[in-house]
Amino acid sequence: MEIEKASEMGFCFGVRRAIDMVERAAREKGPLQTLGALVHNPQVVDRLATCGVNVVTNLDDIQGHIIAIASHGVGPGIMEQVQGRSLEVIDATCPFVRKAQVAARKMSEAGLWVLVYGDAAHPEVRGVLEHAGENASASLEVPDLDSLPSRLGILCQTTQNPKYFTEFLAGIISQGLSRFSELRICNTICDATSRHQAAALELAGRVDLMFVVGGKDSANTKRLARICTDSGVTTFHIEDATEIEPASLQGHSRIGITAVASTPDEVIDTVVAVLNEHVSRN
Ligand code: SF4
Numbered sequence: 001m002e003i004e005k006a007s008e009m010g011f012c013f014g015v016r017r018a019i020d021m022v023e024r025a026a027r028e029k030g031p032l033q034t035l036g037a038l039v040h041n042p043q044v045v046d047r048l049a050t051c052g053v054n055v056v057t058n059l060d061d062i063q064g065h066i067i068a069i070a071s072h073g074v075g076p077g078i079m080e081q082v083q084g085r086s087l088e089v090i091d092a093t094c095p096f097v098r099k100a101q102v103a104a105r106k107m108s109e110a111g112l113w114v115l116v117y118g119d120a121a122h123p124e125v126r127g128v129l130e131h132a133g134e135n136a137s138a139s140l141e142v143p144d145l146d147s148l149p150s151r152l153g154i155l156c157q158t159t160q161n162p163k164y165f166t167e168f169l170a171g172i173i174s175q176g177l178s179r180f181s182e183l184r185i186c187n188t189i190c191d192a193t194s195r196h197q198a199a200a201l202e203l204a205g206r207v208d209l210m211f212v213v214g215g216k217d218s219a220n221t222k223r224l225a226r227i228c229t230d231s232g233v234t235t236f237h238i239e240d241a242t243e244i245e246p247a248s249l250q251g252h253s254r255i256g257i258t259a260v261a262s263t264p265d266e267v268i269d270t271v272v273a274v275l276n277e278h279v280s281r282n
Contacts, residue, residue: 001279002254004207005131005157008199010268012192014094015039018071019048021092025066026052032066032090035059036123037070037096039262040218043240047264063142066090073097075130096158096190097124103186104132107153111117112184115139115148117155117168123217125157136223142168145176150269152180158190159220159261161197161227165189193220197227200258204228207256210247212234212273221260228258240267241274248280 011019018038026032030175031052037045038053045055056062059081066088069079073093082089091103100116107114111265114136118125129136138157144279146155154172156165169185204210210228214221216239233256249255255275259268 001252002281003275004203004254004256005268005272006196006199006203006256006258007027009257010265012190012196012263014071014096014190014192017260018092018094018104019044020047021090022053022068023051025068025090026259029066031064032068033062034070035066035074035082035084036070036072038068038092040220041097041215041262041264041267043267044262058193059200062087069093070123071097073101073127074123075127077130078127078201079083083195084192094158096125096188096192100124100128100158100186100188101131103153103155103188104128104136107155107184107186108132108135110153110184112151112153112182113137113149115143115152115154115155117154117165118160118217119231120141121250122157124159128155140168142171142175145179146174148179150180151182153184153186155186155188158188158195159223160189162189162194196226196258196260198258199255200224200228201231203256203258204231204233204235207233207254209233209252209254210256211244211271211275212237212258212260213240214263215239215266218262220262224258224260226257238271241270244271244274244278247277249275 071094081097114132116138120138212225228235
């Protein structure tokens with residue numbers, strides 16, 4: 001049995017930057033809190049807690065005087081509330097997310113309806129929509145085009161798949177190009193996501209079993225697992241090595257491993273070690 005890791009996987013620039021920022025702040029200024037999980041990975045959240053970085057889900061629960069904004073950012077309303085409470089802000093919003101926020105605001109200021117291809121419930125998308133103001137919506141399906149104004153700006157949740165975004169755009173253009181007097185598209189998918197997905201897909205084409213390692217609450221991990229499954233290979237989404245079922249390895253000769261941007265190296269390394277142990281025993 002052969003085991004191979006995807007050529008691009010694990011912590012991205014934005015996650016590494018966010019973790020470095022809060023760890024440095026906790027070292028220099030003492031305990032602090034993050035508004036929501038800094039990244040969607042329980043091992044990272046647990047490790048940060050040991051450094052004095054804890055999660056609050058509500059501004060009213062903040063104790064102390066420092067709050068960190070996660071890499072997926074927030075809308076201007078939350079930022080105003082934070083500033084109104086005279087809290088010191090560690091803003092770890094990823095620059096790629098910031099780019100989407102700025103694009104949404106500019107499209108809205110130009111009078112366009114802003115349509116975000118993404119999960120409306122995801123914190124990043126909620127923040128981007130808030131930057132666009134009233135005239136904005138998010139969807140993973142082509143919406144009812146008759147309900148939209150004739151000037152439309154489209155952008156994308158940073159971690160969506162380029163192929164699915166392209167299909168979404170094609171759906172809008174084929175169903176209703178003539179309805180729009182202006183159609184502006186801004187590609188706000190981040191480089192890290194595109195590279196991770198391309199590397200996962202390339203590996204999935206060469207193996208007969210894939211493990212996608214990442215938090216169970218991580219939409220990005222679920223999406224990466226779906227991309228591998230859609231390519232036709234048997235795929236398991238696991239959070240860590242304890243979830244590997246030896247029976248699931250039977251009959252497979254080439255195993256691929258990939259992980260999303262929020263999965264720490266040590267979790268990936270343990271998955272590889274456990275699989276190697278299994279290989280050496282069989
Ligand atoms: S996945 Fe992309 S947008 Fe998200 S934190 Fe990483 S670099 Fe930034």
